[in-house]
Amino acid sequence: RIMRPDDANIAGNVHGGIILKMIEEAGAIISTRHCNSQGGEPCVAALARVERTDFLSPMCIGEVANVSAEITYTSRHSVEVQVNVLSENILTGAKKVTNKATLWYVPLSLKNVNKVVEVPPMQYARKEQEDEGKKRYEEQKLDRLETKQKNGDLIFPVINPEPHTVGYSQSSLIHLVGPSDCTLLGFVHGGVTMKLMDEVAGIVAARHCKTNIVTASVDAINFHEKIKKGSVITISGRMTFTSNKSMEIEVFVDADPFVNESRERYRAVSAFFTYVSLSKEGKALPVPQLLTETEDEKRRFEEGKGRYLQTKAKRQAQMQQQA
Amino acid sequence: RIMRPDDANIAGNVHGGIILKMIEEAGAIISTRHCNSQGGEPCVAALARVERTDFLSPMCIGEVANVSAEITYTSRHSVEVQVNVLSENILTGAKKVTNKATLWYVPLSLKNVNKVVEVPPMQYARKEQEDEGKKRYEEQKLDRLETKQKNGDLIFPVINPEPHTVGYSQSSLIHLVGPSDCTLLGFVHGGVTMKLMDEVAGIVAARHCKTNIVTASVDAINFHEKIKKGSVITISGRMTFTSNKSMEIEVFVDADPFVNESRERYRAVSAFFTYVSLSKEGKALPVPQLLTETEDEKRRFEEGKGRYLQTKAKRQAQMQQQA
Amino acid sequence: RIMRPDDANIAGNVHGGIILKMIEEAGAIISTRHCNSQGGEPCVAALARVERTDFLSPMCIGEVANVSAEITYTSRHSVEVQVNVLSENILTGAKKVTNKATLWYVPLSLKNVNKVVEVPPMQYARKEQEDEGKKRYEEQKLDRLETKQKNGDLIFPVINPEPHTVGYSQSSLIHLVGPSDCTLLGFVHGGVTMKLMDEVAGIVAARHCKTNIVTASVDAINFHEKIKKGSVITISGRMTFTSNKSMEIEVFVDADPFVNESRERYRAVSAFFTYVSLSKEGKALPVPQLLTETEDEKRRFEEGKGRYLQTKAKRQAQMQQQA
Numbered sequence: 001r002i003m004r005p006d007d008a009n010i011a012g013n014v015h016g017g018i019i020l021k022m023i024e025e026a027g028a029i030i031s032t033r034h035c036n037s038q039g040g041e042p043c044v045a046a047l048a049r050v051e052r053t054d055f056l057s058p059m060c061i062g063e064v065a066n067v068s069a070e071i072t073y074t075s076r077h078s079v080e081v082q083v084n085v086l087s088e089n090i091l092t093g094a095k096k097v098t099n100k101a102t103l104w105y106v107p108l109s110l111k112n113v114n115k116v117v118e119v120p121p122m123q124y125a126r127k128e129q130e131d132e133g134k135k136r137y138e139e140q141k142l143d144r145l146e147t148k149q150k151n152g153d154l155i156f157p158v159i160n161p162e163p164h165t166v167g168y169s170q171s172s173l174i175h176l177v178g179p180s181d182c183t184l185l186g187f188v189h190g191g192v193t194m195k196l197m198d199e200v201a202g203i204v205a206a207r208h209c210k211t212n213i214v215t216a217s218v219d220a221i222n223f224h225e226k227i228k229k230g231s232v233i234t235i236s237g238r239m240t241f242t243s244n245k246s247m248e249i250e251v252f253v254d255a256d257p258f259v260n261e262s263r264e265r266y267r268a269v270s271a272f273f274t275y276v277s278l279s280k281e282g283k284a285l286p287v288p289q290l291l292t293e294t295e296d297e298k299r300r301f302e303e304g305k306g307r308y309l310q311t312k313a314k315r316q317a318q319m320q321q322q323a
Numbered sequence: 324r325i326m327r328p329d330d331a332n333i334a335g336n337v338h339g340g341i342i343l344k345m346i347e348e349a350g351a352i353i354s355t356r357h358c359n360s361q362g363g364e365p366c367v368a369a370l371a372r373v374e375r376t377d378f379l380s381p382m383c384i385g386e387v388a389n390v391s392a393e394i395t396y397t398s399r400h401s402v403e404v405q406v407n408v409l410s411e412n413i414l415t416g417a418k419k420v421t422n423k424a425t426l427w428y429v430p431l432s433l434k435n436v437n438k439v440v441e442v443p444p445m446q447y448a449r450k451e452q453e454d455e456g457k458k459r460y461e462e463q464k465l466d467r468l469e470t471k472q473k474n475g476d477l478i479f480p481v482i483n484p485e486p487h488t489v490g491y492s493q494s495s496l497i498h499l500v501g502p503s504d505c506t507l508l509g510f511v512h513g514g515v516t517m518k519l520m521d522e523v524a525g526i527v528a529a530r531h532c533k534t535n536i537v538t539a540s541v542d543a544i545n546f547h548e549k550i551k552k553g554s555v556i557t558i559s560g561r562m563t564f565t566s567n568k569s570m571e572i573e574v575f576v577d578a579d580p581f582v583n584e585s586r587e588r589y590r591a592v593s594a595f596f597t598y599v600s601l602s603k604e605g606k607a608l609p610v611p612q613l614l615t616e617t618e619d620e621k622r623r624f625e626e627g628k629g630r631y632l633q634t635k636a637k638r639q640a641q642m643q644q645q646a
Numbered sequence: 647r648i649m650r651p652d653d654a655n656i657a658g659n660v661h662g663g664i665i666l667k668m669i670e671e672a673g674a675i676i677s678t679r680h681c682n683s684q685g686g687e688p689c690v691a692a693l694a695r696v697e698r699t700d701f702l703s704p705m706c707i708g709e710v711a712n713v714s715a716e717i718t719y720t721s722r723h724s725v726e727v728q729v730n731v732l733s734e735n736i737l738t739g740a741k742k743v744t745n746k747a748t749l750w751y752v753p754l755s756l757k758n759v760n761k762v763v764e765v766p767p768m769q770y771a772r773k774e775q776e777d778e779g780k781k782r783y784e785e786q787k788l789d790r791l792e793t794k795q796k797n798g799d800l801i802f803p804v805i806n807p808e809p810h811t812v813g814y815s816q817s818s819l820i821h822l823v824g825p826s827d828c829t830l831l832g833f834v835h836g837g838v839t840m841k842l843m844d845e846v847a848g849i850v851a852a853r854h855c856k857t858n859i860v861t862a863s864v865d866a867i868n869f870h871e872k873i874k875k876g877s878v879i880t881i882s883g884r885m886t887f888t889s890n891k892s893m894e895i896e897v898f899v900d901a902d903p904f905v906n907e908s909r910e911r912y913r914a915v916s917a918f919f920t921y922v923s924l925s926k927e928g929k930a931l932p933v934p935q936l937l938t939e940t941e942d943e944k945r946r947f948e949e950g951k952g953r954y955l956q957t958k959a960k961r962q963a964q965m966q967q968q969a
Contacts, residue, residue, distance in 0.1 A: 001324075001348065002348065002351075002352060004502070004503045005502040005503060005824070005825040005826070006502065006503045006824045006825055006826045009876075025324065025325060028325075029325065029387050029413060032413045032414070033411075033413040033416065036413060036414045036415065036416060037416060042414045042415075043414075044414075061507075062507045064352050064356075088356075090352060090355045090356040090359060091355070091359045091365045091366075091367075091433070092359065092365075093356065093359060093360060110414070156803060156805070157802060157803055159800075159802070171820055171878075172818070172820065173819055173820045173821075174817055174818070174819045174846075174849060175819075176845065176848075176849060178651070178652045179327070179328040179329070179651040179652055180327045180328060180329050180651070180652045184385045199822065200820075202822075203820060203822060203878055206878075207878070207902075230655075232817075232849055232852075232853070256853075328650070328651040328652070329650045329651055329652045332708075486739075494710075496647060497672075497675060499671060499674070499675060501825070501826050502825040502826060503825070503826050522647065522648070525648075526648065526710055526736065529736045529737070530736050530739075533736065533737045533738070533739065534737070553830045555675050555679070579679070581678060581679045581682055
């Protein structure tokens, strides 16, 4: 579809969240289709996990997004989908890869939302595709088990914060979950959640550096908890780390199923987003250093630095492989 | 994309206007791409005409719309696009054809919106494709020249109308044209206009028969006049004819570029929509007969009857050909 | 237009904010049209004030909203518009009055946004209409001058609040102002602001009473400050008063034009919303009493009680007049 002014920031760069939402919709369609293809129990695929995603180049207003999705692995109860996004300037015909994302879906029964149904096995062109898929499956499973939602970790406002401290840019947003946000099962689409998370992260980044910013990458996100229609969700973001030209923001999603009192507010998702600040020519600008004050802030900064250095090392290793 | 609750009426049938908007977006993308493919003056394709379109089967919430578009003819200054819409139930895998539409686009220069640029000629697989396309081109050209916008024909409210008279169901809607409604040139997308027209026509039909209604077809629409961002558009609809099981509604679009005084309010588009009333099982229900009162209403009823009989005769001829 | 699922809460009642937005759009159109009707300097009408508005009956999904607007008074630099909203059930034909609102607009020059242009005088059918309008004009002018934005008055979160305290239900929301939120002048539509205010107030009310709630009324709102495209706005709400069957919520809107650093965050609007809790049959339910803790909370509760009693007295006086 064509990118519209409402999809973009003032400089005309499309919000990463809009792209994440399109990716997730494509993934949900193809995996729901696959899981119902053998005539078993009717089911809807629910997003369980998104692998780390890099935004390779910004998309602009007026460009057309071409989204293609392919199933790349199936385990007994989950489906791996690879989604590619190409942006096309229909005036010049120029195309470029914007995103490559890997998503994991789990099929939930239409009759009993708590029942995971069996996934029909896919056919592999080569045996090694299956082996590589299985390896990715085991890795993500391990990572999902390791990740526990930090339920106790809340974000509290700071009164009269100094510029460039954590409290200065932290932000939160509430959203009432409406029918259009939900799947047939009445739970929020993972893509809708990711779009809101990117919105908050973007506001945190812009408050920090006061320039135009774009999403550079999103770390792997695990969706442990479903969010029901009618819930109020609070999305909160705080900056954790800055390098010379990038900012890392941690985002929490808390759900409050407040009309139905049987359940307390709970942490549904959390993730790290990385942003860069762009000049009008599209070059990355230096960003102000984050000022850490408390022990927790310093610890989170060091942890963020660790993730940053690890990603950098991985990228250099990949480049050397390609060279 | 997946059809959402907001795309549909209370019975879950997707509004015809949503489908028309998707069709037009696909047509605009493919024709803009084609017109810029030879590296000439950058341009944006503007919708000039939509041929008569039948809605073959209603689409429902949760189904996925597959829209495909193909260029089928090019003249020096216009492009014919054929768009097909398939609806797919991703749970059962069932697919059915929802629409086949033919649209004509004209490429307008990005630098000078009043200049029509030249269209790169397409390659035809067979010579007869070109001949048939040329025939369609000549026919629509004639029809476009014949159509004059009936500027003087306004819809006035009636006080305390009797049930099933024209005044009883007539409706109008005003809309302020915002950025998301517009192309890169700052003019309203044809698809946005058609969506609003269908919305008004649907209200007229529902007021008349008080049941769930769906769009059955739209007569050819000519877009003679562009509508600029910031304009206020008034979309008015009145019933012109009823058969046993269908209702014909005439819809006018008047644009008022009211901030910029250089121009008076003008008629931008007009069209005839046909609706049927559906039972819960999807069967067409009888509709109340339209009561005509004035001479004009009686004349329009007869004209509508003419269109209805002509369409019926055409369809029977097609069926006999296929049999 | 037809009310859609996304316009409503889970019980199917349309959010008051959706209605306020439609009212404001109608007012903006009619007053912009009037101010440009005499061929003076092109201008756009900006919302300056909305008088107290009662929601007489809830509107439901599938109903059609009929919005009509009329200019009722003009001063040299402002326009008074009366907007009526009728809800119509198109299946039964039943209509009822949903709202009557009075709005004041000021025409701003399209060339120089800080210049208020002159309003062409309207023609009155009777002299007393003009006199009554002038009286209303003087009254609202006085009220606007008296109202000062309480800039220092912020809402701070409370850790582990007790149920039914002020801290328990208070909420805030951030919104990045996009192109569709804005007028041709690049400033947020008053209606967009009111819709967001109603959204926050509704969440506060629902958190307090855990049932389905609807907007009952909105006190007069003055729009002292414009909000520019690209700003981040924070909308915060806290409960100030409860009677047996109603809740009063104070809502603040703070704007942060953060990309352009010339200006600090500022208070743009504030207002009081009143909500009631409805049973499935549409009857008002008792609401839990608000627990006040601090001196400020107790003072605000008493002020709210004053407003409540005043409104009640006024309504009784009106009823006696009518009887």
